[in-house]
Amino acid sequence: MNTPQTLYSQTPFQIFIKNFLAGFAKGLGTVTLYFITIFLSYQYLIKPKLGNITEFLDLYKTSMESIKQLQTVPSQTKQPNLDINDLLDQFQLLQPPQ
Numbered sequence: 001m002n003t004p005q006t007l008y009s010q011t012p013f014q015i016f017i018k019n020f021l022a023g024f025a026k027g028l029g030t031v032t033l034y035f036i037t038i039f040l041s042y043q044y045l046i047k048p049k050l051g052n053i054t055e056f057l058d059l060y061k062t063s064m065e066s067i068k069q070l071q072t073v074p075s076q077t078k079q080p081n082l083d084i085n086d087l088l089d090q091f092q093l094l095q096p097p098q
Contacts, residue, residue: 066087
C-alpha cells in the first residue's frame with residue numbers, strides 16, 4: 001500500500017524541489033501580473049495623453065535641430081548678435097506684431 005508522505009518522511013531534496021517550484025511559480029505569476037498592469041495602464045492612461053503633448057515634443061525637436069545647425073555653421077557666417085525674438089518668431093511662439 002501507499003503510505004502518505006508527510007514532511008517528516010520526505011528527503012531534504014524533495015522538500016527543496018517542492019518549495020523551489022512553488023516560489024518560482026509565485027515569482028513568475030507576480031512578474032506576469034506586473035507586466036499586464038503596466039501594459040493596461042499604458043494603453044488606457046498614458047497613450048491617450050500622448051496626443052496632447054506630441055505637438056510640444058515636435059516643437060522641441062525642431063528647436064533642438066535648429067540650435068544644432070547654428071552651432072555647426074562656420075564662425076564667419078554666424079550672426080554676432082542673435083536676437084531671441086527672431087528665434088521665437090521662427091518657431092511661432094511669439095506672435096508677430098500686427
